[in-house]
Amino acid sequence: MTNTIIFDLGAVLIDWNPDYLYTKLFTDEAEMRHFLTNIATSDWNEEQDAGRSLQDGTEWLVAKHPDHEANIRAFYGRWEEMLGEPFHDVVEIFRKLKESGKYKIYALTNWSAETFGVAKARYDFLHWFDGIVVSGEEKLRKPSRDFYQILLDRYRINPEETVFIDDNYRNVLAAREMGIPTIHFTSAAALEEELPAYGVTI
Numbered sequence: 001m002t003n004t005i006i007f008d009l010g011a012v013l014i015d016w017n018p019d020y021l022y023t024k025l026f027t028d029e030a031e032m033r034h035f036l037t038n039i040a041t042s043d044w045n046e047e048q049d050a051g052r053s054l055q056d057g058t059e060w061l062v063a064k065h066p067d068h069e070a071n072i073r074a075f076y077g078r079w080e081e082m083l084g085e086p087f088h089d090v091v092e093i094f095r096k097l098k099e100s101g102k103y104k105i106y107a108l109t110n111w112s113a114e115t116f117g118v119a120k121a122r123y124d125f126l127h128w129f130d131g132i133v134v135s136g137e138e139k140l141r142k143p144s145r146d147f148y149q150i151l152l153d154r155y156r157i158n159p160e161e162t163v164f165i166d167d168n169y170r171n172v173l174a175a176r177e178m179g180i181p182t183i184h185f186t187s188a189a190a191l192e193e194e195l196p197a198y199g200v201t202i
Contacts, residue, residue: 001161002103002161002162002163002181002198002199002200003102003104003161003162004103004104004105004106004157004158004161004162005104005105005106005162005163005165005200006105006106006107006108006151006157006162006163006165006180007094007105007106007107007108007129007165008107008108008109008164008165008166008167008168008185009107009109009111009119009126010109010110010111010167011185012087012090012165012166012167012185013086013087013091013123013125014083014084014086014087014123015084015085015086015087016082016083017082017084018036018040018075019032019036020081020082020083020084021074021075021078021079021081022035022036022071022074024081025071025074026071035071039061039065039068039071039072040061040068040071040072040075044057044061045057045075046110046141048076048112048114048136049110049111049112049135049136049141050110050135050136050139050141051113051135051136051137051138051139051140053114054076054112054114054115057076058072058073058075058076076114079115079118080118080122083118083119083122086123086125087188089188089189090188090191092188093188093191093192093195094125094128095125095128097202100201100202102201103200104155104157105128105130106129106130106131106132106133106151106155106157107126107129107131107132107133108132108133108151108164108166109133109134109135110135110141110142111134111135111136112136113134113136113137114136116134116136116137130155131151131154131155133147133150133151133154135147138150142168142170142171142174143170143173143174144174145174145177148174148175148180149178159178159179159180159181160179160181162180162181163180163195163198163200164180164181165182165183165185165191166182166183166184166185167184167185169184172184181198183195183198
């Protein structure tokens, strides 16, 4: 019987997208795409999610690509401009699950410890969780097994009584390998349809 639900945050509950900032800084779409694909990459950003300081990450990348210094420094200097609206339909599912009183609900997120406070101040629903484990605070990130284990141990979660929801299939597979039932998130409508198969009713 499922009594615990674990949400990822970015691209599930929160719309975070570097395009929101960089469309203001680039006039050429191809140049912007090149910058975000080859310079300020997701792999680079994930090092900050895993605990490297924003300053160290920024200086490392500036040293590697000095011609792009201004745009690199904007990544964290104007980071809040990458935050969009919450995904209201998913937040509504979360609200109904929370108000049902039937489930403990946690978040497991790859997120810099230095920027997570900005999100907590912006999105009220981040205060609804029974607990949140943030990669930047733990110096580990998904898909590391040890990162999932922190959440399971800290809140005494039985994987067999849990469902984990994440948009990143890499993270879904890692959870499955640990015996955690998972839903690969694609949309609020699909999530609402899939939850009953895991014994979760709204």
